[in-house]
Amino acid sequence: MKSNFAVATLFIVGSWLQSGCTKTPEWTLFYYPDADAAPTIPLQVDDIHGYYDTLEQCQRKAQGMKRLSGSSVSHLGLGGYQCGQLCELDDASRLSCKTLSQ
Known part of the structure; x- marks a missing residue:
């Protein structure tokens, strides 16, 4: 009886831990430190922050990040960004996101 309880407990705890570890973040930050706004070029993996x-x-x-970059240069607030929702690489290895926001 004790072993059944132990097995059931391990199964429940294992399932709970596994479900908590598989959630992926929904939003991706694309940051451009040398721009005042997000560029119009396609999204690049190198810009993910x-x-x-x-x-x-x-x-x-x-x-x-904008505040920090502004404190080290004379242009306060320098740095553009976009937040992309549900971003992924397509079949042609291009990044695409469901939506982009600022």
Whole structure:
């Protein structure tokens, strides 16, 4: 009886841990430190600066990066960004996102 309880407990805990580890962030931050706004060129993997669960988290990180880049140069607020929702590589290895926001 004790072994059945132990097996059931391990199964429940294992399932809970596994489900918590498989959630992927929904938002991707594309940050352009040398631009005032996001460029119109296609999205590049090199411009990715993090992954976030919410749009608000992505925007706050980008705004913090803008403040930091502004403190080290004379152009306050330098740095453009985009937050992309559900981004992925397509068959031609191009990045595409469901939506882009700032």
